[in-house]
Amino acid sequence: MNAIELKGLTKLYKKQPAIDQVELSVEKGEIYGFIGPNGAGKSTTIKTMLNFIYPDHGTATLLGLDSIKEAKEIRKRTGYVSSDVRFYPNMTTLEVLKYVAAFHQVKESKKQIDYFIELFDIDAKKKMSELSLGNKKKIAITAGILPNPELLILDEPTNGLDPLMQHRLFEELEKYNQQGMTIFLSSHDLNEVQQHAHRAAFIREGEIITVQDITKEKSLGKVITLIGDHIPLSLFEKMGAAILKHQGNETRLLFEGDLREILPLLADASIQDFTVTNPELEDQFMALYEGGTVK
Numbered sequence: 001m002n003a004i005e006l007k008g009l010t011k012l013y014k015k016q017p018a019i020d021q022v023e024l025s026v027e028k029g030e031i032y033g034f035i036g037p038n039g040a041g042k043s044t045t046i047k048t049m050l051n052f053i054y055p056d057h058g059t060a061t062l063l064g065l066d067s068i069k070e071a072k073e074i075r076k077r078t079g080y081v082s083s084d085v086r087f088y089p090n091m092t093t094l095e096v097l098k099y100v101a102a103f104h105q106v107k108e109s110k111k112q113i114d115y116f117i118e119l120f121d122i123d124a125k126k127k128m129s130e131l132s133l134g135n136k137k138k139i140a141i142t143a144g145i146l147p148n149p150e151l152l153i154l155d156e157p158t159n160g161l162d163p164l165m166q167h168r169l170f171e172e173l174e175k176y177n178q179q180g181m182t183i184f185l186s187s188h189d190l191n192e193v194q195q196h197a198h199r200a201a202f203i204r205e206g207e208i209i210t211v212q213d214i215t216k217e218k219s220l221g222k223v224i225t226l227i228g229d230h231i232p233l234s235l236f237e238k239m240g241a242a243i244l245k246h247q248g249n250e251t252r253l254l255f256e257g258d259l260r261e262i263l264p265l266l267a268d269a270s271i272q273d274f275t276v277t278n279p280e281l282e283d284q285f286m287a288l289y290e291g292g293t294v295k
């Protein structure tokens, strides 16, 4: 049984799809990245699968449970950190965490809360309304992790966190993941996903465009960097190469075919120098979001 299974999930706003036929399978025990630029549909996907909004088509199954019919059971067993933090403004941070711990019957709650207060440098006496975005985020993240859910869904968790806190968050998430927690991490930060996720789905304009295995080495084509002016780039494009970047006299191409086919083009007199390297995830990311179709 997968931790998350989305089938044809579609949500329309004014007849326009915010997400369109989203298919996703997240295995138990994975750290799964969900990456896409602002407005791509990450939050809509998450809110739909958690039954905060209803889908127009399709189904979502979390921990083997139907997202609509068994929403209550899913809530009990799933942690969710939303991209915008909303807690009662007049409660202190400590009150919020104690409330969450009591609600989820967290064992050794005082010890656990003290641990997170120390870890995330939380001011326990401050009211929620007095906190900056980053500090609010720390409370939301703690509230999500504290009950030790089977599945933790984080929507842009590092937004507003300083680098030290980001580092501590991921150390903590990796610790929990090793103990079996499945983590679904929505982000627009490719590096973050590349560093921490095992797999990632890329979403663009409401559609999943690819799912990448991040940890395993795979043959994903080659990046060819060309130096020179007036290089006949259209010939490279005709061979199936995608232009990743073109700046000054430097052009970066992603080529997924058999390299031997493109080698003759490198003899063109306009090319002063070239290198062939393995692609970084970032190269594919650029190709994907500039309309390419990297598999």
Ligand SMILES: Nc1ncnc2c1ncn2[C@@H]1O[C@H](COP(=O)(O)OP(=O)(O)OP(=O)(O)O)[C@@H](O)[C@H]1O
Pocket (backbone or CB within 6 Å): 013, 017, 018, 036, 037, 038, 039, 040, 041, 042, 043, 044, 045, 083, 188
């Ligand atoms: N309540 C709403 N009413 C109308 N359109 C909406 C609503 N919520 C989201 N949308 C639209 O749906 C699309 C997807 O938005 P969504 O918030 O899911 O994207 P996102 O990937 O989470 O982006 P961000 O990182 O900016 O939050 C966008 O075009 C957005 O304008």
